[in-house]
Amino acid sequence: MLELLRRIVEEVNNAPNLDQALSIIVRRVKDAMSADVCSVYLTDEVQQQHVLMATEGLNPDSVGNIRLAFDEGLVSLVASRAEPVNLGNAPEHPRYYYFSESGEEKFCGFLGVPIIHHRKVLGVLIVQGTRTEKFPEESETFLITIASQLAGAMAHAAASGDIERILQQTDNTTDDSKPLSGLPGAPGVAVGTAVVVYPLADLKAIPDRRIDDIDSEIELFNRAIESVRQEITALSSRLAKVLPSEDRALFDAYLLMLDSESLGGETIAHIRQGNWAAGALRQTIIEHVKVFKEMDDPYLSERADDVYDLGQRVLAHIQQTNHKQMAYPAETILIGEEINASMLAEVPTDNLKGVVSARGSSTSHVAILARALGIPAVMGARNLPVGRIDACPIIADGYSGNVFVSPSKSVREEYRQLAKEEAELSSELMALRDQPAMTKDNIHIPLFANTGLLSDVTPSLHSGAEGIGLYRTEFPFMIRQRFPSEDEQYQIYRQVLEAFHPRPVTLRTLDVGGDKPLSYFPIEEDNPFLGWRGIRITLDHPEIFLVQVRAMMRASIGLNNLNILLPMISTVAELADSKFFINRAYEELIEDGLDIKLPKIGVMIEVPAAVYQADSLARRVDFFSIGTNDLTQYVMAVDRNNANVAELYDALQPAVLRAIYQTVQSAKRHNIPVSVCGEMAGDPAAALVLIGMGVDSLSMSASSLTRVKWVIRNITQKRAEDLLNEVLEMEDAQTIRQYLNGRFEVSGMGGLVRAGK
Ligand code: PEP
Ligand code: MG
Secondary structure, three states: HHHHHHHHHHHHHHHHHHHHHHHHHHHHHHHHOOEEEEEEEEEEHHHHHHHHEEEOOOOHOOOOOOOOOOOOOHHHHHHHHHEEEEOOHHOOOOOOOOOOHHOOOHOOOEEEEEEEEEEEEEEEEEEOOOOOOOOHHHHHHHHHHHHHHHHHHHHHHHHHHHHHHHHHHOOOOOOOOOEEEEEEEEOOOEEEEEEEEEOOOOOOOHOEEEEEOHHHHHHHHHHHHHHHHHHHHHHHHHHOOOOHHHHHHHHHHHHHHHHHHHHHHHHHHHHHOOHHHHHHHHHHHHHHHHHHHHHOOOHHHHHHHHHHHHHHHHHHHHHHHHHHHHHHHHEEEEEOOOHHHHHHHHHHOEEEEEEEEOOOOOHHHHHHHHHHHHHEEEEEOOOOOOHHHHEEEEEEEEOEEEEEOOHHHHHHHHHHHHHHHHHHHHHHHOOOOOOOOOOOOOOEEHHHHHHHHHHHHHHOOOOOOOOOOEEEEEHHHHHOOOOHHHHHHHHHHHHHHHHHHHOOOOEEEEEEOEEOOOOOOOOOOOHHHOOOHHHHHHHHHHEEEEOOOOOOOOOOOOOOEEEEEEEEOOOHHHHHHHHHHHHHHHHHHHHHOOOOOEEEEEEEEOHHHHHHHEEEEHHOOOEEOHHHHHHHHHHHHHOOOOOOHHHOOOOOOOHHHHHHHHHHHHHHHHOOEEOOOOHHOOHHOOOOOHHHOOEEEEEEEEHHHHHHHHHHHHOOOHHHHHHHHHHHHHOHHHHHHHHHHHHHHOOOOOOHHOOOO
């Protein structure tokens, strides 16, 4: 049964469109369950109906014509209960509804299961039989499993507009401008053209892309094949001494496949139909993999992996040549399954207008980068049909998380208008740049900038920031192929310290691990966010830590505006060890005759353990900086990049607010300043609450600075405290956010928390 299930799922996943996926399902399920009928109904939210979309066993003419209202028939019963209904004599059930055109009267046995994606019923899968008996329990579990698999494909189809299109074919009153939803990543709205990016050599992630120059694409493909042939021949002869010939037979098989007409011929045929070489190769390889997997002989079926591996190799060569040719239109909206920092860095800044990633959330590091660059981003758009939208017009709303693929003219115009208002608001707010960040009752709450890329020091400088509250040193490490030397690091830190002097600059020691890998320092872990990360790595590698803090302190000579910040501290011992190494580096530099002042040392409070030991930590440091991105992740036990649990990921969750408040109170007890440097600090609504708690400063992306300054300048500390107390009475993040956002609407500044003015 499991094998059968696997095959059906695979066939469905490979189907080119939803229509075909549905007809595969009904055919295969009817056979597998020896039922007389199998049908799929789709839920039409607009018309409030369930529509018959595919059937084996009922009259095919009724497809698209049978529409059941939300309170009509057994199908609707399944959908409204969101659970299976299994009946031995369906016509006797009070909800039974008879359609004469369906030819349904013969069927007594009825089993229906809902198709649910993320709590939403997308449709119903039904089997029916002539016998007057219920379907057995294993049929029920089988159908539930199929429906859960189908849900993913349907959610995809819904996102790409396929479902809308199909439903519209049977009804012409629906609106074609429904967005698909992701998560707010970076504020702003972007209207532009999709450029789909993908990791190098990941065949499955390669999109289709239309091309004009077919001959050069064929030549590119042929050259890649030739390179792989040479590579494999060389590999085989190199291994001749160490591998017996039967093990090397794999290489011969590879060479045979490369020479075969099927691989080359079919790919070239796909290219001739207008797809680029990489997309054409993906089509061929996926088809071949499928054929192999379906073979009953286990040996042959395992060869599917070899075919795929070969495809990857050819792709790597195609991409080596292709990579440099990537063209970015003037209004590029970068789209991908998972966009990383270097993909973003490759687009010329003037052309980059927005980012949409199928994975990740607002505190994924790519969202942080987008915010630093002032570019709207939508994250966790799980249902984004990435493979099919290259070059499509796209709208990304970084406030609501909505993405429109090929939007209608009216939606496009509406968003162009919102983008215009947005730009106006930003330039109005720019007038605040040189104004003090002072509450109405004259309390100064300095605003600092978060940075980490040399290129964005300039926007930070011009944003009115009173210094750098968080410099993420890992970015310079991530964009290199090896650890930067002490001198290289010195140069980078010196530039930042000089640029901001005499304003303070807080350099954080290396925080790699988690979702910030170093290609040259691979870490393999099942749970990277709970693993070797931040200070845990650098304390295990004092040579990395010492070099870094030496470089930082040398860079501060004569400037004395350096603070050092330690990430991911979870025990007092880690802090003690870190201070020991910093002191050692300091002593060494003094011995070398350098005139260095010992910088202030602070800890990030971003692990719950640090919150509970805040008093002990506070006694030993000069300042606290609350890292709400990680604190939210660890308090709520939600991976900050996992879109499946992203709804839980909110720094306004009551539990997170209490953890922050507790930390602030502890800092006050020990008379040390406390800042918030997570993304929360740049969120105008959250800033209200933080001011109420009495945080001493806020550090954020330069692009958020004037917005938060407006908040500070338009509130009194007392009013913020009152708001905090009201919010602390509330028991869920959504209510808190709605309430706080509402305050902006009331004061005519709704544009701070949504698109438009
Ligand atoms: C945080 O965790 O809140 C933080 C500022 O650090 P990062 O986002 O780099 O983990
Ligand atoms: Mg962190």
